[in-house]
Amino acid sequence: MSEDQQGYYVLPGQEYTRDTTYIETRITADGRDGYPVEAGRYRLVVARACPWANRAIIVRRLLGLEDALSMGMCGPTHDARSWTFDLDPGGVDPVLGIERLQEAYFKRTPDYPRGITVPAIVDVPTGAVVTNDFAQMTLDLSTEWTAFHRDGAPELYPERLRGEIDEVAQLVYKDVNNGVYRCGFAGSQRSYEFAFDRLFARLDWLSERLAGQRYLVGDTITEADVRLFTTLARFDPVYHGHFKTNRSKLSEMPVLWAYARDLFQTPGFGDTIDFAQIKEHYYVVHSDVNPSRIVPKGPDLANWLTPHHREELGGRPFGDGTPPPPPRPGEVVPEGATPLRVG
Template sequence: MVVGNRAYGTKAFKRSRSHFADRITADGRDGWPVAAGRYRLVISRACPWASRAVISRRLLGLEGALSLAIADPIQDDRSWRFTLDPGGRDPVLGIRFLGEAYDARESGYPGGVSVPAIVDVPSKRLVTNDFQQITLDLATEWTRFHRDGAPDLYPEALRDEIDDVMRGVYEDLNNGVYRAGFATNQKEYEEAYTAVFARLEWLSERLADRRYLVGDTITEADIRLFTTLVRFDAVYHGHFKCNRRKLTEDPVLWAYTRDLYQTPGFGDTVDFDHIKRHYYLVHSGINPTGIVPLGPDLAGWLAPHGRKQLGGRPFGDGTPPGPVRADEEVPLAGRP
């Protein structure tokens, strides 16, 4: 997610490509070898793209190898801020703004400052902001540091199908809600809106008789879908005008999303307070009054979902992750 409204000009919304696409790999072929303690993952709990990385990191048990920095959900023109930390500085990197790590990598970089971002701790330089690749590499390149019982989130035998499903979900839904929300004319909005709900209908049909998107276990595809669905009623339905119906009005998708939310590693990373305050306060072009809605009621997220009868093994041959680290728990204000 790019800082402020920089990505949202007067032209049709088009998501910027990740400018810093270096990869952290087991063999270090891009100059960044996987190593415990060397890198810091910078995220905002408000951002769906960053939330993917948080969920993957937790499911895989990488907390001890890859530290986490959580930015304030409200940014200013200087980029994502570390105002949640004592003294307004990230305690590991020692910086006040994520933009400082971008500047250390490329002085005068003209693009937006986005999360998720992985920063090299010794040099305080940005390594990558490639949100599409980061989670795939956590699943496939960081295996040496996976916890015992970690699931295979990107199983080789299913990658073609996973990639195909994710491609459609990204274009029509993950990014589609933004194209609807930041449309600058009626035609652009209606095209994006139509694609959003066509994809939701396709997903509802696909998930009616299967617990997960691809195969019988949780994969990268489920993570990428979840981070959009969990935000749908809170922000996309009203704020982005994707209001044909709410997630709670689709029995299949509402049950599917609750199933994941109640699975360790998913809901325990979601902060509804950060999500709402970011979208409604930062996107001043859409919400000039800065009023943050009180709803929706969050109580339903913990209601029974009934999806276990479809079978499936959430973690395959593995096990659920352990309890959330005390310093990474979502505050009570952000939970049902």
């Protein structure tokens, strides 16, 4: 991958501002946007490296939507143009028949002017992207795709808790999910320090909240937990060093570390995490942050499997539901990429 193929993420002298304009078309039970929920019609395109896509992988798996919504997997690196299907034979997605996710965006909007992002849901018959609105996407999987949920699927977005889930999720997004990027892509010392202070103030707030309760909202896993988890899973392997979020490692924040291990050891969470792809993505793609593109060997991942004792706080991970079955054979994280596969 040559230098002129790389994207650039840091604007000197400026704070990082994420482009949050997404394709907001929704796939709904009533099809009001022209895309009704239908089994087999759509393909969820993800990359295990990406925290935003990782949310969709987890939710799809927890809800048991594998038979209704197929999943295409991009490789961990990309150039300035697009995510690519380099993990598939011949570098072509076997369902969509394309090499670059960009092709599906151009089917929807020729010369699509914004970033080619994952997750994206593609309409298989037309080959066009329907939506890349990652925040709404997982909520719709919970609320609009209920006809295809597995028996025992958990209620990740219960109506009685939606206001609180939305409030917590927005704080987590602003200061943590996006906050680590605002640290890592800061173009000035001032903007970095501002983002750094907000990040750790929010992590301290979350530690206090979680000190006496097992999950973020209510006594079961919800959408809020999924959204926080994907950032925490990347904290020590990537963000602490690569993004300079180094006041503390996750493993040095006792409550959040135990909380993250609790979720990691819960079916549907840790078995979606590919630490090898995560590290390769950040350290190779962000060449203006890491010009050498050297990928660190550490940290040791075996500590993700140590006892967390969070069950002592009570709570029921899946509420009245059940854990998801093991991942489908074609969706298993490669051995060695997660400590759940070691041994």
